[in-house]
Amino acid sequence: MPFKIPFLPEQASSFAGDVDNLTFFLVGMATFFTVLIAVMVIGFAIRYRRRSPDEVGASFDNSALLEITWTVIPLVVVLITFVWGARVYFRIYRPPADAVQYYVTGKQWMWKTQHPTGQREINELHVPVGRPVKLLMTSEDVIHSFFVPAFRVKADVVPGRYTSLWFTPTKTGRYHLFCAEYCGAEHSRMIGWITVQEPEEYQAWLQTVPTLGVPTAAGERLYAQLGCNTCHRAGADAKGPDLGGLFGRAVTLADGQTVVADETYLRESILRPGAKVVAGWQPVMPSFQGQISEENVLELINYIKSLPAAESAAATPVSLEGGRR
Numbered sequence: 001m002p003f004k005i006p007f008l009p010e011q012a013s014s015f016a017g018d019v020d021n022l023t024f025f026l027v028g029m030a031t032f033f034t035v036l037i038a039v040m041v042i043g044f045a046i047r048y049r050r051r052s053p054d055e056v057g058a059s060f061d062n063s064a065l066l067e068i069t070w071t072v073i074p075l076v077v078v079l080i081t082f083v084w085g086a087r088v089y090f091r092i093y094r095p096p097a098d099a100v101q102y103y104v105t106g107k108q109w110m111w112k113t114q115h116p117t118g119q120r121e122i123n124e125l126h127v128p129v130g131r132p133v134k135l136l137m138t139s140e141d142v143i144h145s146f147f148v149p150a151f152r153v154k155a156d157v158v159p160g161r162y163t164s165l166w167f168t169p170t171k172t173g174r175y176h177l178f179c180a181e182y183c184g185a186e187h188s189r190m191i192g193w194i195t196v197q198e199p200e201e202y203q204a205w206l207q208t209v210p211t212l213g214v215p216t217a218a219g220e221r222l223y224a225q226l227g228c229n230t231c232h233r234a235g236a237d238a239k240g241p242d243l244g245g246l247f248g249r250a251v252t253l254a255d256g257q258t259v260v261a262d263e264t265y266l267r268e269s270i271l272r273p274g275a276k277v278v279a280g281w282q283p284v285m286p287s288f289q290g291q292i293s294e295e296n297v298l299e300l301i302n303y304i305k306s307l308p309a310a311e312s313a314a315a316t317p318v319s320l321e322g323g324r325r
């Protein structure tokens with residue numbers, strides 16, 4: 001039963017209640033102990049005040065019972081807070097497998113978003129109600145922070161890295177999106193709206209937005225345009241590893257280490273190809289840093305994710321554990 005506290009924002013996501021209950025517990029505990037200690041300080045100061053100038057205080061023995069009590073009670077309270085907080089935290093930062101992935105790119109000073117079906121928006125994001133939404137986020141310049149108070153979610157958006165966030169909107173409506181990390185002169189204007197719609201309404205809305213196609217298709221065009229396929233292909237004379245079925249797999253590097261080919265790895269390999277060279281290959285790939293935008297990188301990643309594993313996948317120097325579902 002979520003508490004209705006008028007000074008908190010509206011609860012519009014599936015974990016707004018959890019976050020508020022925890023906040024309420026913390027505020028309640030802090031208030032209780034603040035009042036208790038203040039009353040005792042004042043009460044004892046009055047009760048045990050010096051009544052005459054020559055009065056000598058009584059001596060006392062330490063009370064083990066008292067000391068244990070005031071150690072154990074705070075310990076229990078703190079442990080409850082820890083376990084409770086950790087559970088809420090894990091829930092918020094572990095997207096469910098069926099969450100639909102949207103893309104968010106922060107830049108001074110706007111939020112660019114993209115739907116899985118390719119539609120783009122600026123400082124706006126439309127999502128259907130009742131379905132888990134996962135955001136894969138990065139920044140083109142400095143650190144920003146994606147914050148939707150009504151959903152009780154906030155995560156840093158960091159250049160050179162992907163961070164993610166998820167929520168299930170529970171109520172239709174328009175909710176404020178803020179940048180919660182000071183990012184330059186117009187930080188305070190880096191705001192927008194999340195519009196939560198009924199699924200049918202959302203589908204109808206999608207039809208009204210012109211799109212250049214799904215990110216996978218855009219990625220495929222870019223892949224050909226940049227000539228990625230001239231090296232990354234099957235065949236004994238290929239200059240780079242075949243990328244079919246790569247996403248989510250473990251990759252063995254030239255230095256013997258193993259990494260999982262996730263979004264962060266793919267992004268790094270596109271922009272800094274020398275950073276993690278796959279075992280058995282020469283570091284001959286040119287960097288695409290500065291030549292393609294973060295959105296282009298996401299499109300390429302989307303396309304690479306969609307590539308099916310080649311027939312000879314077992315022969316390539318990757319292990320299959322890790323990414324398989």
Ligand code: CUA
Binds near residue numbers: 106143144145181190
């Ligand atoms: Cu972006 Cu503050």
